[in-house]
Amino acid sequence: MNSLEKQLEKVKNMLFEQESVKTYFSLKMQIEQNEELKTLRENIKYHAQEMTKNINHDEVYLKNKKLYEENLKAYNTHPLVIDFNQVSEEVQNLLEQLKHILE
Numbered sequence: 748m749n750s751l752e753k754q755l756e757k758v759k760n761m762l763f764e765q766e767s768v769k770t771y772f773s774l775k776m777q778i779e780q781n782e783e784l785k786t787l788r789e790n791i792k793y794h795a796q797e798m799t800k801n802i803n804h805d806e807v808y809l810k811n812k813k814l815y816e817e818n819l820k821a822y823n824t825h826p827l828v829i830d831f832n833q834v835s836e837e838v839q840n841l842l843e844q845l846k847h848i849l850e
Contacts, residue, residue: 774831
């Protein structure tokens with residue numbers, strides 16, 4: 748391992764020691780394993796597909812659109828998702844700062 752690789756490894760380790768990065772990965776795993784959120788994601792995908800299939804059938808389309816929007820709202824307002832979105836923004840800012848330092 749040359750000195751550049753060693754320095755990059757140090758930066759990577761420092762990045763992963765940041766509390767926001769640890770929280771990001773913890774929340775990501777919690778979201779992926781949460782049964783309620785899994786069901787909501789499946790419902791969102793299903794209703795989006797049904798909307799596409801029934802674009803010319805107003806009644807079916809609108810029913811699926813309503814269910815899609817309800818599931819999407821429930822997903823986006825779940826506390827884990829809210830926290831994840833907030834910490835994602837923090838991690839993105841951290842990465843942007845790192846990018847500017849490296850440029």
